[in-house]
Every structure is written in structure tokens, then in C-alpha cells.
Amino acid sequence: MSLYFTQKLLYELNRDPSLQAAFLEDKEAVLSQYQLDDEELEALRKPDIGMLYILGVNGQILMHYAAMCGYAWPEYIQAMRDALEVHGNVRAGIYATTDGKGAI
């Protein structure tokens, strides 16, 4: 579990267009710079936005990555809802849902 580094990678991606370009060019080279476990690597590679949410990535970091990966807003919300169905509530951090489903 290295949620810290998962979030750090996404934080740096979100604010740095040159890192975004490098990531699109060669994902593995960028991923190798961070201490990530297999579950995190898979979620980042796919990308599995819902799984990143379940792992505890702060929504303010995740929504940017979702947008970068081409998710429209309703798709981003749906990806998190679907992941809650499959995996149960968020495992860490303050971005868990109130009821494990999403209120609306």
C-alpha cells in the first residue's frame, strides 16, 4: 500500500504538462519513478479510475486524472459508483462516501 506515492504521481501529473506528455509517451518510464504496488500500478495503467478512488486517492487529485484520461463528468461519477458496488467502500483517506453507495 503506497497511497502516498500514487497520489504524488497524480499530483505531479496534474500540474505539469511536460510530465503529462512524458506519461503519454512512455507510461512505464514515469511509473517506475514512484514506489507503487501491483494493485496501484494496474489501476494507473488501465486506467481504473474507480479502483483509484477505492484505494483512497483524494477526489481533488483524481478528478483531474479522470479528465486527463478522457472521462466526462458523469462517467467519472459513475466509475466511482460502479467501483463501490464491486469493492465496497473506500479503504483510506477522507474521500469515502457517507453510505458506501453515493447519496444521489
Add this chain to the structure above:
Amino acid sequence: MSLVFAGVCSHGPGITGRADMADPDDKATFYAAMDGMREQLEAAKPDAIIVIAAEHFANFFMNNMPAYCMGMGAEYTGPIEDPQWLGIERVTVPGNPDLSRRIIETVMNDVDVAYAEEWKFDHGISVPLNFLTPRYDLDVIPVNINCQGPPLTPLHRAYAFGQALRKACDAVPERIAIVGTGGISHWPATPDSGKINREWDESFLKDWAANDKEALLRFTDEETLRDGGQGGFEIRTFIAISGATEGLKANVDYYRPIPIFAVGCTVGTVDLNQ
């Protein structure tokens, strides 16, 4: 000269990024309220605007997270978000390092604030500026209160920070506007996005308008998370404005829950001539 304008407003990215998905009346009335805030701001003829924001990991991360940080740059860029996603063009905004430095030096008598000569804006500052200084021709001094990566600064410190800012503004000859921007209750960027606790918001805004310090500082973070969501932590920005205008009552010019904007959209202003 001190403060010539003080107020608060919302900053959710949906306000500009999902504007076309909103109920037309919600959008029109809130945008009109933001226009009204701009008119009040312009009438005050400020030399600079301090924006007390709650940033969302545009500059600061858990490798070195300041509780409070103030900008001291010559210019700032933003938003970091995709311009199309946010509905705001990427721009360069003028700063004022000399004024920043003088304000920071005075604030440091009371609060150990961090400073930054580089700063990228995210929606937390870009959305308010989009309405308040749409020509980006007013010097901006960005301020951040960490509301995202716990442990967070206690509410009473946010009030004290506002008091320190007020003292610092009183000590410079420039005419200063100050705007706090945050949510009240909201659950942004989660499957609960769009949930808004109207009752909690209205109770908070009543205390904010009365500048009732004791009432404003009464929440624990556990209570805020339960009743006001993750976004509720941003009440610190409103509380800092209360500290900067201690003893003065404020008006809530607009409040309406707008789910597609993910927040109870708010505009509030403080009458500085009481």
C-alpha cells in the same frame, strides 16, 4: 490604507466547467450575484486583491504541506486544469511581490505563514477571478489554507490568521480587497457530488453574517466531515474573512444549493463602514 472590500464566494469547478448542465435560472441568478460582487469590488477601487483559497493540490502536497501560505510572486499562472474542462482559459495573472512581502512580514508577527514565489492557480482561485477580475488587471496575492490534507489547522487559527492579515493590511498604504473562497457543505469529486446540507449551510452563514466568533469556531473536524462533507473543511476560508473583519456584520447576498455545481453557491460581503 487597509481594507476597502471584504467578501466570500464559492469556487467549485462546475460553476464554469459544467455551466451548460445547470438549470438556467440557477446559473443566471448565481452569475448575476457574482457580477454584483465584482461591481462592489470595482467600486471600492482596490490596488490589490488578496484571495484566501483552499487549494486542491496545485502547489502543495503531503511532502511539505504548509498550514498557511501566501504568494510573493511577480506573476502567477493558471488554471492547471484543462481549460476546456474548467471553461476558463489559461492566463498569467499579475502579482505584487513588494506588497506581498510587506504584508507577509507583518503577518509573521502573529502567524508563522509560509510564502511562495511560484504558484499555479487551480479552480479554487481561477473560478473567483474569472468573475471578479475578468481582465486580470488587478494585482493578486494568493493565500492558501490547507483544507485537503489532514491534519488541518484548527478553526481558531484560521480566525487568528484573518486578524493577522487585517493588521498587515492596516499597515500598508495600498487599498486592499480581500476575498475568501470555499465551500460550505459539499462532497466534491465523490459519488456524493451534488449533495448539499442546506440546513447546516444556512446555520453557518447566519453565524458568519453575525461574525459570531464563538459559534463559527465550535465545529470539530469530525462534525464538519459528518455534516458538511470533505468540502466543509473549507469553512476555514470564510472564518479567516470573519477574523479579518472582526466585529463587523456581513450580508449573505446569495445562497442557493446548485447540485451540478456541487455546492451551495454563495456570495457574501462585509459592510466595512459600520
